[in-house]
Amino acid sequence: MNALNPRPGPLPNTLQLTDERQLRHLLDVEGLGRPLLEQILDNAESFAGLNDQGVKKVPLLRGKTVANLFFEPSTRTRTTFELAAKRLSADVMSLTMSASSTTKGETLLDTLRNLEAMQCDMFIVRHAEAGAAHFIARHVAPNIAVINAGDGRHAHPTQALLDVFTIRRHKGELSRLRIAIVGDVLHSRVARSEIHALNTLAAGEVRVIGPRTLLPAGVERLGVQVYHDMDEGLRDVDVVIMLRLQRERMQGAFIPSEHEYFQRYGLTEARLALAAPDAIVMHPGPANRGVEITSEVADGPQSVILRQVTYGLSIRMAVMSMVMGVNPKVPA
Structure with a gap:
């Protein structure tokens, strides 16, 4: 992790987007461009009404496994990501990394490889060091998406x-x-x-x-x-x-x-x-x-x-579905 720096490379858009300019990871808003930001906001609108319905779950991420990797204390961000994943019908693992094997000498890459072996599909990462989410995104298996839940003073x-x-x-x-x-x-x-x-x-x-x-x-x-x-x-x-x-x-x-x-x-x-x-x-x-x-x-x-807390669920559901390549059409 000593290689981390406040302006991680490569450029955000080359790491975050697929060749088809779809969202691959969400690491920073810088470099995404207006059309993609508006698409995220519009997709969040489709989830906003879901939170007012009697049944709040949709099967968009059924069969997917989301791992919350929080190396920093958090309540609001961690719980809204966890609830958003569950409302998309994903399986969720929430790890408090201060109590994980990383404190026993296991490196971050060792931890990632073990989680990959558990067939995880998405990592939600919060870390005190700027560039941590970029570092992880550069080293995960190609089928795993990474969402930055806050890294140092860099981005959220x-x-x-x-x-x-x-x-x-x-x-x-x-x-x-x-x-x-x-x-x-x-x-x-x-x-x-x-x-x-x-x-x-x-x-x-x-x-x-x-x-x-x-x-x-x-x-x-x-x-x-x-x-x-x-x-x-x-x-x-x-x-x-x-x-x-x-x-x-x-x-x-x-x-x-x-x-x-x-x-x-x-x-x-x-x-x-x-x-x-x-x-x-x-x-x-x-x-x-x-x-x-x-x-x-x-x-x-x-x-x-x-209301910001409530809307956080809609945004995070939109982002999680998009990085998994799912079109978030929500039944009325």
Whole structure:
């Protein structure tokens, strides 16, 4: 794993797509292009109604085996992937890799070969190191698909896609929207993937708001407007995406204190009033109440945070069916 780096090669589209330009793996949204991102969102729409039906399962992945390989703690992402696989009728193995043989000296490739011998068809991978999912995708057997469930500070493609899906469902056409991403952009794999997805899908304006210490150098080159004053950055926006302070990825003092951070960048009802009257509030979770956002806003009428969790099932069902080459036609 020492070979991993923040910009893994080969280029994302050459590794992620088949010769027919269909989804082979999902490792990053960068490089996929607008038509394929829109196809994922449209396919997710076909699953969205399924979650409201009495029988929520479809047989699209019957006979397939999905292995959740989580080298990092996770609740929301791991459980939604597991539930999505079960609703597609797949068999699921969820492995907590901190308790696996990798802690006893077995290498990652040894673990992969053993799982391949169990006839797995898909690996869902979450790892603290950037490039881990790419590394695995380059070394798995040709019949196995890999989905990146978050790798270091690099990417979290399904979270970005479910966030875009949430925005599209609640606000409609992206091209007319102002969208603000607020907080710890520097350490956030979600923010990076969201920026790529929103710009690929031609969102009207993407803003990032945060202290200089929590914004990557040259972030404006990703096609965003940069604000250090939150009141100015929130003015007239249609969507507010709050980010969690990534304390576990920080080495050094990036903020004076959580109290001061909240005073300058916490989302309160007063600050939300600067946005458009019908603006929606989002958060990839878990939210630090009183640090990034108040409970009044998180639980308020403009919050769609719980809807994001619901839509995460639809997006993950769409992606899992697509990497298995299944056309997700869902019965009405």
